[in-house]
Amino acid sequence: MNVKELLTTAVEQDAADIFLVPGMPFSYKIGGRIIYQGQEKIMPEEMDRMITQIYELAKNRDMAKVREHGDDDFSFAIPGVSRFRANIFRQRGSLAGIIRVVRFELPDPEALHLPKMIIDVARMTKGMVLVTGPAGSGKSTTLACIIDEINRTRNAHVITLEDPIEYLHRHKMSVVTQREIVTDTDSYLTGLRASLRQAPDVILLGEMRDHETISTAMTAAETGHLILSTLHTIGAANTIDRVIDAFPPGQQQQIRTQLSMVLDAVISQQLIPTLDGGVQPAFEVMFLNNAIRNMIRESKIHQIDGVIATSQGEGMISMDNSIISLYRKGAISRENAIAYSSNSELMAKKLDR
Structure with a gap:
């Protein structure tokens, strides 16, 4: 089996991920x-042969890391097709791989149902904006739209x-320099x-993994830069708690x-399955007043949700209001509206009104 053809077909079928796992047919994740x-x-x-071909496509990358440590993460491109991010690992003693398709063309905010107020973050010139949500909720895509x-x-x-x-950004009115961690x-x-x-x-x-990085980012935001970053939290109040909890107790009041x-906005998002088999994002947007x-x-973080609801x-x-709006439009089911809300009992009551 030719890996190059397999990857090309995946791009043509609009697949997001390619699964190469022994003991099952190769698979695409679509929609x-x-x-x-x-x-x-x-x-x-x-x-093993297919994984070796992937390493050859990645400019003959050395396979020593995956053989010695059991994990390897890298990017490679097929000219004229797309860019890919590969995670190669050992499972049950043999090699497997999950390959993410990285698009050359940037996403269209309207097709993604991104509200204008989120794109307008691009007008900010300083401060910190956090885009949050679980893994695979489209945070990178939202940020790519803002950067574009x-x-x-x-x-x-x-x-x-x-x-x-x-996503690859070409220089338009701005200069965009993109740096990949490790590479x-x-x-x-x-x-x-x-x-x-x-x-x-x-x-x-791309991510704030520890208090040192968060602290440096906040200082950068204070000195007149616009800092955009992500966290794996749902909801604006949870995000603020998460940032503060990353620091030792003695530093928390100062933080x-x-x-x-420095914080100017928190955009929290999750992708909810729609009735037509796709997904649509629900957002929580908080601008700091x-x-x-x-x-x-x-x-008094617990009071923030009340302010968001009335602002x-x-x-x-x-x-919750974003989810209710999707439900009223007929985009999502009642079950999913309840499942993706922060308080399922309260959501059930709201939907019955």
Whole structure:
């Protein structure tokens, strides 16, 4: 089996991921569902050959890492087809791989149902914006749309630190330099510290994994840069708690004060299966006003949800209201509306009104 043909077909069929696991047919993930391609199971010896072909496509990358440690993560491209991110690993003693398709063309915000208020984050010139949600909820895609809007409308230097690079930005009105962790720089923290000496206007930080990175990012936001980053939390209030809890107890009050000054928006999202077999995003959007800044400073995070629910005039929306709106439009089922809400009993009552 030729891996190049397999990857090309995956791109043509609009697959998001390709599963190469011994003992089952190779599969594509299309529209959130894993679909077998044929009935023929791939045996471990054949799989080893296929994985070797992937390493050859990645400029003959050395296989020592996966053989010694059992895991390897890297990107490669097939000219004229697409870019791919491969995660190769050992399972049950044999090699397997999950390959993500990385699109050359940038996503269309309208086709993704991204509200205008989220794209308008591109107008901000300083501060910190966090895009949050579970893995696979489209955070990278939302950020790619915001970066593209900056690139189209502003003359700025945008630096992205990603693991791995998921969308390729061409230089339009802005200069966009994209750095991949491990390939181009050692870590998020190293890359972030270096980026502050590279005359940036906007820094996209793929992930904030520890308190050192968060602290450096907040300082960068304080000094007049726009910092965009992600966390794996659902809901604005949970996000603020998560940032503060990353620090030792002795530093938390200082961090509350700093965060209340630098944070400008939290966009929380999750993808909900629709009735027509696709997915649609539900959003919680919080822009920080004086009331919310005071709540962060005074550790009254539990009151933030109430402010979001009553601040639609300021462009905010709560996750539950976003889900109810999708349900009323007939996009999602009642079961999914309840399953994806933060409080299922309360959501059931709201839907019955």
